[in-house]
Amino acid sequence: MPAVSFQSVTKVYPGPRGGTSGELRALDGVSFDIESGEFFGLLGPNGAGKTTLISILAGLTRATGGRVTVHGHEVVGDYAAARRQLGIVPQELVFDPFFSVRESLVIQSGYFGVRNNGTWIDELLESLGLADKAKANMRQLSGGMKRRVLVAQALVHRPPVIVLDEPTAGVDVELRQTLWGFIARLNKQGHTVLLTTHYLEEAEALCGRIAMLKQGRVVALDRTSALLAGTASTMLRFKTDQPLPDSVLGKARLTGRVVQVAARDAVEVEAVLARLHAAGVKVEDLEIGRADLEDVFLQIMHSAPVVPRLAA
Amino acid sequence: MTGALLAGTGTLLFKEVLRFWKVSVQTVAAPVLTAVLYLLIFGHVLEDHVKVYGSVSYTSFLIPGLVMMSVLQNAFANSSSSLIQSKITGNLVLLLVTPLSHWAWFLAYVGASVVRGLVVGAGVLLVTLWFAPLRVAEPGWILVFSVAGAAMMGALGLVAGLWAEKFDQIAAFQNFIVMPMTFLSGVFYSVGSLPVFWQRVSHLNPFFYIIDGFRRGFFGVSDVSPWVALAVVATSLAAVCALCLHLLRIGYKVRS
DSSP, X not given: OOSEEEEEEEEEEOOTTSSSTTOEEEEEEEEEEEOTTOEEEEEOOTTSSHHHHHHHHHTSSOOSEEEEEETTEETTTTHHHHHHTEEEEOSSOOOOTTSBHHHHHHHHHHHXXXXXXXXXXXHHHHHTTOGXXXXXXXXXXXXXXHHHHHHHHHHTTOOSEEEEXXXXXXXXXXXXHHHHHHHHHHHHTTOEEEEEOSOHHHHHHHOSEEEEEETTEEEEEEEHHHHHHXXXXXXXXXXXXXXXXXXXXXXXXXXXXXXXXXXXXXXXXXXXXXXXXXXXXXXXXXXXXXXXXXXXXXXXXXXXXOOOOBOX | OHHHHHHHHHHHHHHHHHHHHHTHIIIIIHHHHHHHHHHHHHHHHHTTTOEETTTEEHHHHXXXXXXXXXXHHHHHHHHHHHHHHHHHHSTTHHHHTSOOOHHHHHHHHXXXXXXXXXXXXXXXXXXXXXXXXXXXXXXXXXXXXXXXXXXXXXXXXXXXXXXXXXXXXHHHHIIIIIHHHHHTTTSSSOGGGSOHHHHHHHTTOHHHHHHHHHHHHHHSOOSSOHHHHHXXXXXXXXXXXXXXXXXXXXXXXXXX
């Protein structure tokens, strides 16, 4: 039995007047399973439907069609059992200003019916670097500290499935290292992890399998290693101040002076360099390396077909 | 599993009580002071001009009305303000992802509203007793109408909190519905002293029956039979609770 199963999940937001005119198809038949113990990445550009999918999983949003289960429990019909299996770290930095860090954790634990949970709460506070803030009011914490509390709140009832919706957005390196160290440890202990992030190097380093969403559809679903091997495996990187010839420009990714061009093999690398030479483009700091997940992501996003999502 | 659900409901109730208790100067002391000011001003102006139920002084008559007004307004304020704050600040998501059912939400929010209403009401009663003697004729009615009134307003506050999308809308609900219905329910006067037309209008207001029944507990006399008042209050309470539970069950404006 998969830890999480999405089966033909569709979400259509009605138009401004409630009819079909102007309605938005946020998810369009999304199907995939996440096996127990996996560290799974859900990637996609802004508006791809990642947060909508996670919101349906968490019971914050209702699917228009399809079925979602957590360890076999359907998230609508058997919501209480499903939610007990889930620990959700929301994307927004939310907190209750009336309570201290420890009170927030005790209360969140109580919502799940877990009482006398002091030992685990102490361990969470220690592991996430919050021990000295336990008595501090939530309002007194920095953004990074509030993010840590959100992670602790999601884990306070020891859920077998942990869902992290862009947990490292706008947080410092120290928190990232603390967080990933702790989450990786939980994953090794058997917890399933579903991660959405825009930091693709994190996804590449952590996730064993990845799904990519574009415009509400799954456009890639495979092991991370297979995704990296399956597309152009070589990446040509250089700097230039000169305009590129059209034949190279069409394939290039530009970041200021830095140009990156994907190539399948040495022959294609030579062909690109020959075109640059023929056009009289002077290049600096030329490197030839392996494609990373960001390169794979961009190639897949550019090659996946664009479909209309708004009804006329 | 049932134990876990009860523990979850108890935790939400505890959290809601702790929330208002942490700001008790604002949520308890301030409404008590407001009620005392009403008593001082209206009692001073009308004490020698109005006699109610034969021998009852106006100040004594006023005290149960002010107590119940405080109970109703604070019960409403507790659930409505807690929910709208959580919606606007976004921390409601921390509750939405839990396994708590719509019944658990209902029992906890309404329960905390009853607690706050009764705490404020007891505070008003304790302070105002210093100004006039008050006897207790039928204590059962005091208990029944204070709890039923607070529960009705707690549930109504929950409905308002679910419906509202900004603080303005809660304030409008409070100022244009709750406040006029409270003031026009016989807090400051006996409805029997009104012209017939306004007596009939007052009889359409469920708050009138709550206050009249509550006052019956103190003086042993009332404008209508306490059993009629109980029937009206029970029907109103059931209607508001049914609406509230329906909105919570469908996740009205909290689950998209």
